[in-house]
Amino acid sequence: MSTIIITGGDAGAVTRFKTQMKNTFCMSDLGLLSYYLGLEVTQGAHGITLWQGAYATKILEKAGLAACNPSATPMEMKLKLLKEGSTPSVDATEYRSLIGSLRYLCNSRPNLAYAVGYLGRFMEAPCQEHLVAVKRVLRYVAAMLHWGVHYHPGGKNGAALKLLGYSDQCYHKR
Structure with a gap:
């Protein structure tokens, strides 16, 4: 079973496209997207x-x-970590798994991108201090579990749409 997500600014064009697809392929319309791959x-x-x-x-x-x-x-200010940490090594597989999970979470939480990218540098040989920093990011995630990013229509009277990005300021509590 395959899934296709159809999106567009013109509801009529989306409806026509769906009709053409239904006439060509055996498919069903599941309605508005509400959940897909954890999103x-x-x-x-x-x-x-x-x-x-x-x-x-x-x-x-x-x-x-x-x-x-x-x-x-998500991180201490001016946090400086070294590849050769001064603390004992931790399970690299667990560390990599957490970093990978956090990277995917950046889809709806772009304010995590810097911290996750920085901590991703230590995946080769993570130490206890690196894992502590990852857990700090996770504790930040826990503080705002049901927050995400909100996109709202902005073009009025034919004005061009602008995509603006902010960190923390653009979040919308569900």
Whole structure:
């Protein structure tokens, strides 16, 4: 079974395309997208909101941080880590798995991108201090589990749409 996601700004064009596809292929219309590959979607007149609350909860459970104390920031300011850490090594497979999961979470949480990218540099031989920093990011995720990114229509009277990006300021609580 395959899935195709159809999107567009013109509802009539989307409907015509769906009709053409149904005439060519055996397919069914599942309606508005609400969940796909861990990405939760809410669509309405005020725009589209994407979040990954259930996925984030699974990551926290996998890391043993489901009931952790949340953090207000993803990283300590001016955090400096070295590849050759001064603490004992940790399970590299577990570390890589957490970093990979956090990278996917960046789809709806772009404010994690810097911290996750920085901590991804240490996947070859992670130490305890690297894992502590990853757990800080996870505690930040726990603080805002049901937050995501909201895209709203902006073009009025034929004005061009602008895509603006902010970190933290653009989040919309579900």
